[in-house]
Amino acid sequence: MRHMQRMRWYEVSKKNRSSTISGEEGVVPNGMNIFMRVRACLMKTELIRCHGTHLQSRQRWFDDLVLPQIDAGDVFFDIFYGGGANNLGALLGSSTFGEGEALRCFIHFFGSLGPLWITWEVQAFYESRYLAYDYFHNLVSIIRYLCIGFAIFNIAPLQLYTDPRTGNVMVFTLAMLVELVLSMGLALEVYFRGVGDRISIMNHTRDDFKFRDGASFVLYAAAFIVSAVQCVQARQSFDQQKDRSIWDLYDLPMTLNASAYLVRFILSSVRILCTDKREFRDSFVPTNIDYLIDRYEGFIMVLMGVGVASLLNVDKNESSEFYVTEICGLLTMIFLHVLKMDSESDSSKHALRRGRIPAAMYSFLVHILTISLIGFGVSYVVFFDEIFQPANTDYLDFARFPFLTVTIISLEFMRVTHCGLKEAFDRLFQTSEGKRKLNWPVVIGTLLRVGIILFCLTLYTWTNDPETLAACGFAAVFSVFLTHLLNTAFIEKTKMTLVEDKCSRKHRPAMGNGRSEEDCT
Secondary structure, three states, X not given: OOOOOOOOOOOOOHHHHHOOOOOOOOOOOOOOOHHHHHHHHHHHHHHHHHHOOOOEEOOOOOOOOOOOOOOHHHHHHHHHHXXXXXXXXXXXXXXXXXXXXXXXXXXXHHHHHHHHHHHHHHHHHHHHHEEOOOHHHHHHHHHHHHHHHHHHHOOOOHHHHOOHHHOHHHHHHHHHHHHHHHHHHHHHHHHHHOEOOHHHHHHHHHHHHHHHHHHHHHHHHHHHHHHHHHHHHHHXXXXXXXXXXXXXXXXXXXXXXXXXXXXXXXXXHHHHHHOOHHHHHHHOOOOOHHHHHHHHHHHHHHHHHHHHHHHHOOOOOOOHHHHHHHHXXXXXXXXXXXXXXXXXXXXXXXXXXXXXXXXXXXXXXXXXXXXXXXXXXXXXXXXXXXXXXXXXOHHHHHXXXXXXXXXXXXXXXXXXXXXXXXXXXXXXXEEEOOEXXXXXXXXXXXXXXXXXXXXXXXXXXXXXXXXXXXXHHHHHHHHHHHHHHHHHHHHHHHHHHXXXXXXXXXXXXXXXXXXXHHHHO
């Protein structure tokens, strides 16, 4: 059996492999130009389309990386999550966060978001590790689309979602359970038929069942059984729902889903952080990092698109409050996009390449950013409801949740994961003439960002006016953008000064021997 990989369809001899540029990723053997690479990719794609009966390892340890190939199926899969973010936002916006509703809303929110996020992450990592193109796997993808679609369709406003007679929770848990069974089936296929490094494939798949899929399957199955029994019992009895306590048995299915989300996250973190470095390559199948970077960025863009859609898909109002809220909201989303792009590093310095801990922190921050963007996007819908119905003040409690603050903090820490805490701290200082002192422009910019975050965190205590909140939100995001712009200029200036000082100290004694100052450049 020939081993074929996404990275290359031919085998590279040891002689050619040793002729690659050492220490760099993404290189190819000497003498292979871009036209040969394109031709190789096209021939390999056609080969897999005709004979793709086995799962192929997309990437192996110590092999070269090439640019990822995100196909239309990945984009189509992310589109479903745009609708999911919209429905989850409607779930948050439908709650008055009164007595007993806040806890119930959070349980149903995380009980819905958790399984959906797990499904997206499992699919993204599966595609980054393995490649299989045939009719069977295309059929599995179609079934997965249906499961995700039915699950998202049944996410409803809180009053309907918590009513067992509607069957929304039952259908949601069933769809997530079927999708999990599909993922476990694909994992079994990888275990027995995957082509590549068999040791790492078998160990990785076995640990997936042990640390992730096993616990999730038990909790999902329990959630479906409980929700199905409650739905049948509620439809047989015609009693109207009475005032419910803070938590009751009808909240149990979503509590189990949220618990599966939390347990999976904890076990995955323990598995990654506690694996010995010497055993890491035998315990994990490597991923195509460039592919994952593009998938994460595309997913965040979909969530930001939901926020933009909430601003554009609204009835027009001739009041000044409406136009100020609309314009400030659009500008806020635009500059959030700019901050997101500015917070990302290039592929060679990305957090996903810096080791286990930076990669785990980056993935965790994407979790937090997902939650905050969903809540922040729907906040404009709440603002417009207040503008159109001024007497409806219950929804103003929604403004107390610091979604914008969490969004800014997540983007700031994402920036730190790419460079590391040590380098981020060193940027606060500069070395001049052998002395280390504070780089005051950078320090002032950092303190200003801390002040802006505190301002956003306490904003709801000062005002509940939608127009003022929207304007302050834009001012905060734009101010963070300006501080980063100035900090970048001063940091680059400091680096240039260090280079000039180092060059001057190195060559100053030799300048009397016929060397000129131009030799330092």
